[in-house]
Amino acid sequence: MTDSDTWSNPLRDTANDRRLPRIAGPSGLVIFGVTGDLSRKKLMPAVYDLANRGLLPPGFSLVGFARRDWEDEDFAQVVHDAVREHARTPFREEVWQQLAEGMRFIPGQFDDDAAFKRLGETIAELDAARGTGGNFAFYLSVPPKFFPQVVQQLKRHGLSDPPSGSWRRAVIEKPFGRDLATAEELNAVVHGVFPPAEVFRIDIGGRAGYYDGIGSARDVIQNHLLQLLALTAMEEPADFDADALMAEKLKVLKAVKLPADLARHTVRGQYTAGWQGGEKVPGYLEEDGIDPQSRTDTYAAVRLEVDNRRWAGVPFYLRTGKRLGRRVTEIAVVFQRAPHSPFDTTDTQELGQNALVIRVQPDEGVTVRFGSKVPGTQMEIRDVTMDFAYGESFTESSPEAYERLLLDVLLGDANLFPRHQEVEESWRILDPVEAYWDTHGRPAPYASGTWGPGEADDMLARDGRTWRRP
Amino acid sequence: MSTELTGTTSAKINAALIAARRAAGSPAVGMVLTLVIVTDEENAHDSLKAARDASTEHPSRILVVIRRPGRSARRTESRLDADVRAGAAAGNGETVLLRLHGELADHADSVVLPLLLPDAPVVVWWPVDAPDVPSRDPLGALAQRRITDAYAVEDPPTQIKARAAAYAPGDTDLAWTRLTPWRSMLAAALDEVGTDVTGATVESEADNPSAELLARWFADRLRVPVERIVTEGPVVTAARLRTAQGEIRIDRPDGPVARLAIPGQPTRTLALKVRSTAELIAEELRRLDPDEAYAAALAARVTPPSAPRAGGSRDAAGGSRIGEQDTDDRRETSDA
Numbered sequence: 001m002t003d004s005d006t007w008s009n010p011l012r013d014t015a016n017d018r019r020l021p022r023i024a025g026p027s028g029l030v031i032f033g034v035t036g037d038l039s040r041k042k043l044m045p046a047v048y049d050l051a052n053r054g055l056l057p058p059g060f061s062l063v064g065f066a067r068r069d070w071e072d073e074d075f076a077q078v079v080h081d082a083v084r085e086h087a088r089t090p091f092r093e094e095v096w097q098q099l100a101e102g103m104r105f106i107p108g109q110f111d112d113d114a115a116f117k118r119l120g121e122t123i124a125e126l127d128a129a130r131g132t133g134g135n136f137a138f139y140l141s142v143p144p145k146f147f148p149q150v151v152q153q154l155k156r157h158g159l160s161d162p163p164s165g166s167w168r169r170a171v172i173e174k175p176f177g178r179d180l181a182t183a184e185e186l187n188a189v190v191h192g193v194f195p196p197a198e199v200f201r202i203d204i205g206g207r208a209g210y211y212d213g214i215g216s217a218r219d220v221i222q223n224h225l226l227q228l229l230a231l232t233a234m235e236e237p238a239d240f241d242a243d244a245l246m247a248e249k250l251k252v253l254k255a256v257k258l259p260a261d262l263a264r265h266t267v268r269g270q271y272t273a274g275w276q277g278g279e280k281v282p283g284y285l286e287e288d289g290i291d292p293q294s295r296t297d298t299y300a301a302v303r304l305e306v307d308n309r310r311w312a313g314v315p316f317y318l319r320t321g322k323r324l325g326r327r328v329t330e331i332a333v334v335f336q337r338a339p340h341s342p343f344d345t346t347d348t349q350e351l352g353q354n355a356l357v358i359r360v361q362p363d364e365g366v367t368v369r370f371g372s373k374v375p376g377t378q379m380e381i382r383d384v385t386m387d388f389a390y391g392e393s394f395t396e397s398s399p400e401a402y403e404r405l406l407l408d409v410l411l412g413d414a415n416l417f418p419r420h421q422e423v424e425e426s427w428r429i430l431d432p433v434e435a436y437w438d439t440h441g442r443p444a445p446y447a448s449g450t451w452g453p454g455e456a457d458d459m460l461a462r463d464g465r466t467w468r469r470p
Numbered sequence: 471m472s473t474e475l476t477g478t479t480s481a482k483i484n485a486a487l488i489a490a491r492r493a494a495g496s497p498a499v500g501m502v503l504t505l506v507i508v509t510d511e512e513n514a515h516d517s518l519k520a521a522r523d524a525s526t527e528h529p530s531r532i533l534v535v536i537r538r539p540g541r542s543a544r545r546t547e548s549r550l551d552a553d554v555r556a557g558a559a560a561g562n563g564e565t566v567l568l569r570l571h572g573e574l575a576d577h578a579d580s581v582v583l584p585l586l587l588p589d590a591p592v593v594v595w596w597p598v599d600a601p602d603v604p605s606r607d608p609l610g611a612l613a614q615r616r617i618t619d620a621y622a623v624e625d626p627p628t629q630i631k632a633r634a635a636a637y638a639p640g641d642t643d644l645a646w647t648r649l650t651p652w653r654s655m656l657a658a659a660l661d662e663v664g665t666d667v668t669g670a671t672v673e674s675e676a677d678n679p680s681a682e683l684l685a686r687w688f689a690d691r692l693r694v695p696v697e698r699i700v701t702e703g704p705v706v707t708a709a710r711l712r713t714a715q716g717e718i719r720i721d722r723p724d725g726p727v728a729r730l731a732i733p734g735q736p737t738r739t740l741a742l743k744v745r746s747t748a749e750l751i752a753e754e755l756r757r758l759d760p761d762e763a764y765a766a767a768l769a770a771r772v773t774p775p776s777a778p779r780a781g782g783s784r785d786a787a788g789g790s791r792i793g794e795q796d797t798d799d800r801r802e803t804s805d806a
Contacts, residue, residue, distance in 0.1 A: 018757055019653070094743065393501075
């Protein structure tokens with residue numbers, strides 16, 4: 001609604017006035033599959049928490065779409081209960097009221113034209129009554145097999161075309177295909193309706209429901225770990241916008257090379273019954289609803305190389321698994337030993353390798369491991385750590401991942417979202433590994449509660465290394 | 471863990487802090503700043519509570535300086551008493567209550583300086599009466615950030631004048647902090663209308679310093695005449711921006727719910743609650759660099775519209791137009 005492109009808001013003085021938060025502009029969110037677990041446990045509470053922090057625009061509207069015979073009030077009640085149970089910020093009636101006024105529910109199936117027509121009318125009604133300005137994000141919290149149908153329906157009913165001066169965005173969750181071919185197919189379907197820059201991909205580790213037959217390599221390595229690898233190995237981006245970041249990450253992903261001998265440098269595993277943290281747990285093949293013959297990998301480890309000048313000769317080991325010793329996400333940069341050590345070998349017997357460990361989750365922080373002389377008259381060097389924990393210096397916890405992601409979607413800030421090129425590059429890396437595994441052997445068994453199969457230890461031993469214990 | 475020390479020194483207090491930390495089993499903690507609260511006995515409790523609540527976001531060493539000069543400094547014994555709290559008793563971080571008796575009350579900086587965390591930033595907060603020139607105050611001079619509160623004093627208009635005259639980079643006032651939700655909503659509303667503003671109005675109870683700063687912010691950023699209207703309150707009740715397309719209005723007649731009206735759009739409700747002192751302090755501690763927007767607003771001159779507005783219906787609603795800072799009413803409520 002700007003008069004001209006040159007008008008700038010005099011109340012915004014971004015250089016000097018740093019208190020004003022980034023509030024999303026007028027907008028609404030449409031959730032498909034709103035009755036699902038993720039929606040109730042994560043999305044709805046995140047919407048409330050954002051509103052409570054004053055980061056949503058007045059008039060923000062939430063539309064649920066699902067196969068339920070609900071009225072708007074029933075939907076509001078479900079959201080209310082979800083917020084009460086799962087929101088991280090205190091419940092405040094006035095914030096709830098502000099939010100509840102903008103809640104609508106559309107009952108219907110994805111092939112139901114009448115329901116999508118009603119969705120269109122609801123959006124028009126919200127624009128008029130709540131001032132959402134035609135800006136809507138469509139969150140597809142549905143199994144991937146429904147993506148084509150939902151986006152086609154949005155297109156057919158003109159919902160994916162933004163009115164002039166507004167935007168329409170799509171949010172999709174992993175899995176982004178199960179190999180390069182299916183990923184390309186999925187991207188073609190979604191991009192046929194929404195331009196690439198308006199598609200936001202969300203990858204939060206560990207979603208159940210589609211695991212069997214997919215496995216941990218496809219589930220976690222394909223996107224999550226390769227994203228972490230790209231962020232670790234990339235050169236500094238020219239600036240901090242989404243395009244510059246993607247350019248650097250993509251360069252790394254394109255330079256990633258698989259080892260020539262996949263038998264020696266990749267390992268997959270499957271957990272067996274065991275004791276995990278004092279609790280007796282069944283093996284993967286004994287889990288409910290799992291085919292006893294399943295060859296799905298619940299553990300995967302691969303060695304990769306980044307074939308560029310900076311990383312020449314530096315191996316990157318990625319590993320992921322279910323039912324391991326504990327739940328942790330870390331990036332460890334292990335440094336080479338100094339070319340010359342002035343100490344005797346007996347002095348440095350207890351000295352390990354210096355390392356920089358970035359703890360992604362939980363207990364976010366950074367640890368540096370290095371050697372220190374043990375007090376006393378004898379010369380003895382031992383490993384010590386220097387530690388920074390977010391939880392110590394900022395007791396206010398970081399915003400919940402979904403809070404941040406939803407806000408970024410509404411602001412159109414794509415920094416944290418992988419683009420389709422990155423997804424496709426990641427599949428290019430992983431596809432040969434999966435193809436090799438499909439034709440060679442079975443996953444190696446490992447007892448629940450351990451750090452994976454012995455084969456993975458052998459894999460590192462061949463390189464003269466050992467895994468860190470996280 | 472709490473340790474009381476009478477007739478003590480900064481060195482002994484430091485030793486007690488280290489002992490308390492060891493006892494709590496955390497020999498090193500990641501405290502990010504030292505917050506010095508300068509107050510009297512009467513306000514110490516509430517200020518400390520607010521600071522502790524804020525420390526959940528910013529773990530800090532909190533030094534509460536309570537001056538007790540006595541009736542005649544010469545006849546009162548010069549003495550330092552301290553109450554050292556660490557671990558669970560001190561929220562996140564450490565707290566030391568310092569009571570400065572007699573002549574020592576004039577030399578608080580000598581007590582505070584050895585107790586500052588090494589390298590970490592220092593923030594000084596005067597919950598009620600601040601010195602005329604905070605940056606030249608011996609304690610204020612130690613700090614990167616100096617927090618005053620024009621709302622907590624007897625005569626806010628005079629206080630605002632003094633703050634403007636004495637401003638130095640690093641000064642800030644909670645009357646300004648209280649405006650952040652208003653300012654962000656107004657900026658967002660103007661984003662939507664996307665046109666020039668021709669005039670502005672701020673409505674509040676008499677002598678509300680936040681309203682004064684809001685008017686000055688408008689004057690500084692918009693370069694338009696700003697009208698001030700006195701209402702029954704509480705605190706700031708409305709802000710209006712006139713544009714060629716109509717009026718942008720936020721009305722908060724009472725309570726936490728406000729209404730936002732934007733030309734050509736439906737009126738919407740808005741949660742705009744009055745925030746607690748702890749929340750305000752937490753916001754203040756988030757950035758410790760000079761607040762240039764505050765400096766510019768503080769320095770701005772508000773010019774009322776030359777001709778009275780037609781109608782006068784506003785007057786009928788219980789308000790009367792006032793010039794800048796010409797009444798002397800006392801505040802009733804305790805926040806903005």
